[in-house]
Amino acid sequence: MKLLTCPLNGQRNITEFTYGGEYHPMPDHQQASSREWAEHVFFHDNNAGIVIEWWCHSASSYWFLAQRNTISDKILRTFPADEIFNQRVDFAPAPEVSSEAAPTTKGESC
Known part of the structure; x- marks a missing residue:
């Protein structure tokens, strides 16, 4: 059995985790x-x-590296993750699109 140590939840079976991809700045x-x-x-x-990779402990939804x-x-x-991410990054809100400019298709539903 392969084990992975979650910084929050401790050592767990690898099946409790989801791979999130390689970390890059x-x-x-x-x-x-x-x-x-x-x-x-x-x-x-x-x-x-x-390499440094993102992992998530699925049961607790805790993301770590x-x-x-x-x-x-x-x-x-x-x-x-706070070992790397030690500052908040604020993004500007996206510009609003007016309803007149938004394309529509008749009969389209969700």
Whole structure:
């Protein structure tokens, strides 16, 4: 049985966790182009060796980071996200779209 240590809930069976993808730093939201945002969201390095990844303990919905060697699949350490994220990032609200400018399709439903 493979075990993973959650920083909040302790050591648990790996089946209690959901992999969230590789961590990579967020670009500056005020300076980044649409291309930079797309690359941040959709492209991943997938490097062999030591990487930092997002993991979620499904039962508690607690997200944390794990440092893992992708070659040996050994987890070196797990830690709370606040070790990296120590400041709040406020995004400007999206501009509102008027109902006249929004395209509609007749007969369309949810």
